[in-house]
Structure formats: structure tokens, C-alpha cells
Amino acid sequence: MNDEIYDLIFDPGHGGADPGALGLTTKEKDNVLVLAKKTAAYLLPTGRFMVKFTRDTDKDFCDGAHYSENLDLKNRVAVANALGGKVFVAFHNNSASVNAYGNEVYAAAAGGVGEKLAKAIRARMATLGMVDRGVKFAGWYVCKWTDPPAVLIEYGFINAEEGVILAKIDQAALAIAQGIGDYFGVNVTAKKEEDIVDEGILMFSDEDYWAAKDVSAKNGGIAMFVRQGATRVIPADALKAKHLFVIGGATTGHVNETLLSGKTKYDTAQVVGKYLG
Numbered sequence: 001m002n003d004e005i006y007d008l009i010f011d012p013g014h015g016g017a018d019p020g021a022l023g024l025t026t027k028e029k030d031n032v033l034v035l036a037k038k039t040a041a042y043l044l045p046t047g048r049f050m051v052k053f054t055r056d057t058d059k060d061f062c063d064g065a066h067y068s069e070n071l072d073l074k075n076r077v078a079v080a081n082a083l084g085g086k087v088f089v090a091f092h093n094n095s096a097s098v099n100a101y102g103n104e105v106y107a108a109a110a111g112g113v114g115e116k117l118a119k120a121i122r123a124r125m126a127t128l129g130m131v132d133r134g135v136k137f138a139g140w141y142v143c144k145w146t147d148p149p150a151v152l153i154e155y156g157f158i159n160a161e162e163g164v165i166l167a168k169i170d171q172a173a174l175a176i177a178q179g180i181g182d183y184f185g186v187n188v189t190a191k192k193e194e195d196i197v198d199e200g201i202l203m204f205s206d207e208d209y210w211a212a213k214d215v216s217a218k219n220g221g222i223a224m225f226v227r228q229g230a231t232r233v234i235p236a237d238a239l240k241a242k243h244l245f246v247i248g249g250a251t252t253g254h255v256n257e258t259l260l261s262g263k264t265k266y267d268t269a270q271v272v273g274k275y276l277g
Contacts, residue, residue, distance in 0.1 A: 003048070004048070005047075005048060005049070005050060005209070006048060006049050006050070006086045006087075006184050006186075007049075007050045007052065007084065007085040007086055008043070008049055008050065008051050008052065008085055008086065008087055008089060008180065009052050009053075009054065009080050009083050009084075009085040009087070009088045009089065009146075009148065010036045010039070010040060010051055010052070010053050010054070010089055010091065011036075011053075011054040011055075011076065011080060011088060011089065011090040011091065011142060012029070012032040012033040012035070012036040012053070012054070012055055012056075012091050013028065013029065013032050013090055013091055013092040014027075014028055014029035014032070014060075014092075015029045015033070015055050015057075015058055015059050015060050015061075016029075016058060016059045016060030016061075016062070016067070017060050017062070017067035018060050018067060018069070018072060020032070020092070020093065021093055021094070021095035021158045021159065022095075022158065022159075023093075023158040023159065023162035023165075024162055025162065026158070026162060026165075026166065028092065028093040028095075028158055029058065030058070031093055031155075031158070031165060031166070031169070032091040032092055032093060032155070033055070033056070033057075033058070033091075034169060035091050035155060035169055035172060035173055035176075036053065036089075036091045037056070037235070037237075038169065038170060038173035039091075039173040039174075039176045039177045039180075040053075040177075041173070041223075041237060042173060042174050042177035042178075042188055042190070043177045043180065043181070043188060044223060044224050044225070045221070045222075045223045045224070046181070046186055046187070046188055047213060047216060047221065047224070048184070048186045049180075049184075049186070050206060050209060050226075052083045052084075052085060052206070053228065054076055054079050054080050054083070056228040056229055056233065056235075057228075057229065057233070060072050061073075061074075061075035061076040061079065062075065063075065073141045073142065076142065077141065077142060077145045077146055080142070080146050080147075081146060081147045084147075084148075085148050086148060086149075086184075087113065087117055087148050087149050087150065087151070087180075088142070088143075088146040088148050088149070088150040088151075089150070089151055089152075089153065089176075089180070090140070090142050090143070090150065090151070090152040090153065091153055091155065092152060092153060092154050092155065093154065093155055093156055093157070093158040093165060094154040094155075094156060094157045094158065095157055095158050095159045096157055096159065096160070099157070099159070099160040100157050100160060101130065101131040101156075101157055101160055101161055102130050102131025102132060102133045102156070102157070103122075103125045103126075103128070103130055103131070103132065103133060103153070103154060103155055103156060103172075104122075104133035104134060104135070104136050104154045105118040105119075105121050105122045105125070105134075105135050105136070105151055105152070105153050105154070106118065106135075106136050106137065106138050106140060106143060106151060106152040106153075106154070107135065107136075107137055107143065107149075107150070107151055107152075108137065108138070108139060108140070108143040108144050108150060109137055110137055112149060113149035114143070114149040114150055114151055115135065115137075116183060117149065117151050117179075117180070117183045118135045118151045119135050120179045120180070120182045120183040121151065121153065121175075121176055121179030121180065121183075122134060122135050122179070123179060123182070124175040124176065124178045124179035124182065125153075125155075125172065125175045125176065125179065127175060128168055128171055128172060128175055129168075130156065130161070130164060130168070133154075138152075140152050153176065155172055156168075174188075174190050198222075198241065198242055198243075199219060199222040199223070199241055199242065199243045199244075199245075200222060200223045200224070200225055200237075200238050200240075200241030200243075200244050200245070201215055201216055201222060201223070201224045201225065201244075201245045201247060202225050202226070202227065202234065202235075202238045202244055202245065202246050202247065202249075202252065203224065203225065203226040203227065203247050203248060204226075204227055204232065204247065204248025204249035204261070204268075205226065205227065205232075205248065206226060207248075207265055208226075208247045208248045208265070208268065209224075209226075211247055211260075211268070211269060211272040212224050212245075212247050214272070214276055215245055215247065215260070215272065215275065215276070218275075218276060219245075223237075223241070225237065225238035227249060232249060234252055238252075239252065239254060241254075242256060243256045243257075243258070244256065244257050244258070245257075245258045245260060246258065246259050246260060246261060247260045247261065247268060247272060248260075248261050248265065248268045249261055258275075260272050260275055
């Protein structure tokens with residue numbers, strides 16, 4: 001039985017000083033961050049994916065310097081390549097000078113993993129009841145210069161269908177997750193939010209994955225989350241769990257928490273080992 005774990009890199013477009021395209025009430029940078037996180041929330045419970053984010057907060061990649069698109073893209077790609085992964089997925093909303101509608105998925109060029117992944121995602125997004133604009137090819141910087149094969153998703157036109165983008169964002173996240181699952185041969189199911197967060201495991205970092213997977217298996221398979229960014233921010237969905245296992249790091253203050261942490265990652269491994277029996 002194939003139980004390979006696939007590392008994915010998610011890149012919510014824009015951020016910080018760059019709002020991206022603008023709708024009447026929302027900004028692209030905010031919409032795509034939500035979409036990327038919701039997509040990850042459908043993938044993680046399978047136990048077959050690890051999702052790494054180039055950004056999980058509202059930030060750009062100019063490191064405090066005056067914002068420039070070139071610097072942002074260069075640093076964004078450097079972050080992605082340092083993270084490492086099987087594939088890179090960029091999340092965007094589209095916009096146009098005249099009203100246009102629908103979804104399209106880009107790869108850098110025809111042939112290879114990028115096109116196959118783009119086709120798998122597009123096939124699932126075609127079921128959303130929005131205009132299907134198909135798979136396209138373009139030399140977008142983030143697709144051209146990332147080390148792993150890359151796709152770029154344009155979810156809706158924010159200038160013409162902002163309401164649809166917001167109303168269908170959960171459906172879109174599931175469709176994208178299922179498309180990724182289809183490419184890797186992993187079944188991704190639509191679980192209700194309360195099912196996903198009934199019990200959860202919070203990892204301090206990716207290094208805690210295998211310990212977390214064993215704890216998940218012991219408890220019948222439960223959702224796994226990882227603290228995000230350099231400051232190890234706890235994902236909000238993790239704190240919604242009725243019972244939370246914390247592997248590595250300090251207590252979260254959760255009212256129903258099982259702390260499986262030590263002073264070092266080695267201590268943590270021993271604590272988890274004792275729990276597993």
C-alpha cells in the first residue's frame with residue numbers, strides 16, 4: 001500500500017503592501033489566503049499531505065524595503081525553493097478591464113507535471129458552476145522559477161464576480177484539494193468543519209510530522225495542524241478542536257489539551273513514545 005507523504009508548497013498571491021486586484025469589498029490578497037488555508041484544511045486530514053505556506057499572514061516579500069514587484073517575486077520564489085516540495089501551487093483572483101468570468105489554471109508550459117496537475121485541478125473546478133476557462137500556459141515568474149513543478153490558479157474575476165468568489169470559496173477549496181488529490185492518487189473527501197476539528201493535533205514544526213501521524217493513527221485518524229511562520233502562530237482551526245493534542249512547543253491554553261512536549265525534539269519524541277505505549 002502506498003503511504004507516501006507529499007510535500008506541497010502553497011503560495012497565496014500578493015500580500016502586505018500589495019493588495020492584488022480589488023473588489024468592491026475585498027482584496028485579492030485576503031481572499032486567496034483564505035482559499036489556500038481552506039484547501040490545506042481538506043488535504044491535511046488525509047494524512048498524505050504536508051502543506052507549507054510561503055506566507056500564512058498578510059505580508060509581502062520585500063523584507064521591510066520599499067515594495068517592488070520584482071523584489072517581491074524574487075524573494076517569494078526564494079522562500080518557496082527553500083521550503084522544498086513536490087509541487088508549487090499559487091492562488092490568485094483574476095481581474096480584467098472589462099467584465100469577464102470564471103476560473104483558469106496555468107502551467108508554465110505544455111507537457112510534464114505542471115500541465116497534468118493543472119488539468120486535474122481544472123477538472124474539479126469545472127464542477128463549481130462557474131465559467132470554465134480551462135488550462136492555459138504562461139511564463140508567470142512564480143511558475144517559471146520555482147524548483148518544483150508549478151501551477152497558478154486564477155479563481156474568479158474579482159471585479160465582476162466578487163460575490164460568487166466569496167459564496168463558493170469553500171466549494172472551490174474542496175475542488176482544488178480534490179484535484180491535487182486526483183493527481184497524486186489520494187482520495188480527498190468533503191468533511192464537515194465540525195468533523196475536521198472534533199479532535200486535532202498541533203505540531204510545533206514539520207519535524208513532528210511522523211510523531212503526529214502515529215498519534216493520529218492511535219486515535220482513529222484525526223486532523224493535523226502545524227504552527228505557522230517564524231513565530232509559530234497557532235492556526236485558528238486547531239483551537240476549534242474539542243480536544244487538542246499538542247506535540248512540541250508550549251501549552252496553547254486550550255481547555256481540553258493533551259500536551260505531548262519536551263524541552264527538545266528528542267524529549268518530545270520520548271513523551272510521544274510513552275503516550276503511544
